Amino acid sequence: QQQVKQSPQSLIVQKGGISIINCAYENTAFDYFPWYQQFPGKGPALLIAIRPDVSEKKEGRFTISFNKSAKQFSLHIMDSQPGDSATYFCAASRVSGGYQKVTFGIGTKLQVIP
Amino acid sequence: ETGVTQSPTHLIKTRGQQVTLRCSSQSGHNTVSWYQQALGQGPQFIFQYYREEENGRGNFPPRFSGLQFPNYSSELNVNALELDDSALYLCASSFTGRPRQFFGPGTRLTVL
Numbered sequence: 001q002q003q004v005k006q007s008p009q010s011l012i013v014q015k016g017g018i019s020i021i022n023c024a025y026e027n028t029a030f031d032y033f034p035w036y037q038q039f040p041g042k043g044p045a046l047l048i049a050i051r052p053d054v055s056e057k058k059e060g061r062f063t064i065s066f067n068k069s070a071k072q073f074s075l076h077i078m079d080s081q082p083g084d085s086a087t088y089f090c091a092a093s094r095v096s097g098g099y100q101k102v103t104f105g106i107g108t109k110l111q112v113i114p
Numbered sequence: 115e116t117g118v119t120q121s122p123t124h125l126i127k128t129r130g131q132q133v134t135l136r137c138s139s140q141s142g143h144n145t146v147s148w149y150q151q152a153l154g155q156g157p158q159f160i161f162q163y164y165r166e167e168e169n170g171r172g173n174f175p176p177r178f179s180g181l182q183f184p185n186y187s188s189e190l191n192v193n194a195l196e197l198d199d200s201a202l203y204l205c206a207s208s209f210t211g212r213p214r215q216f217f218g219p220g221t222r223l224t225v226l
Contacts (some may be wrong), residue, residue, distance in 0.1 A: 006156075032213040043118075043204050043217035044157065089156050093213045099170030100213055102147070104156030 003027055004092050006105025013112050019077040021108045023090035026071065030092035030103075035064065035075050038087045038107075047088070048075070080112045118207050118218035126224045132193045135221045137205030139186040146188040147215060148180060149204040157204055163188055164210055192223075200225045 005024045013019045031052060036044035050057045050064045050073065057064045063076040077084055090105040119138045127133050139146055145164045149157035159172035163182035177193040186207070192199055202222050206215035
């Protein structure tokens with residue numbers, strides 16, 4: 001059962017454009033929503049994260065928009081750069097049975113072209 | 115501050131063999147989680163260790179087992195390897211009770 005649905009699976013954006021990746025979740029018990037960036041051959045690195053009591057969080061060129069009623073959240077990358085080319089994963093996390101359970105989306109491969 | 119490290123970087127095994135992967139937590143972190151990332155997929159939660167005990171497990175069979183040591187480092191053991199076990203295995207450390215996890219670079223396991 002895919003508890004976190006992510007789209008699109010691939011995205012091509014021109015340099016300077018806005019990259020938008022969307023995620024939807026099912027379980028309302030999730031209480032932490034991180035986005036990870038992963039380069040080939042590397043582990044995922046936390047980019048930005050949000051709690052469900054906040055509708056938007058911005059860090060530099062990266063913004064998370066969160067819609068609790070729709071159970072959806074999205075990552076916006078402003079002024080996209082070739083160095084942003086990577087795979088991005090959304091995730092949803094909750095404490096379950098005494099441990100932090102994290103469920104990842106399938107990933108979005110972003111390519112920023114000059 | 116030392117980040118999460120994993121060894122080895124790459125490993126090739128044959129079907130039926132056993133493998134041990136290792137992880138050193140980021141300094142001060144007391145919780146370790148292991149994930150399996152198949153090619154083109156998101157990481158899938160295997161299990162989590164805290165105070166040297168497994169305190170949570172995903173949908174993985176018992177042939178996936180682990181250990182956590184007093185210094186918070188950890189091992190992932192996989193017995194009776196299958197072709198589908200070929201994947202990137204990721205270790206992530208954190209402070210217990212805090213949701214932020216720090217990932218290591220992973221171990222690429224190939225099962226032939």
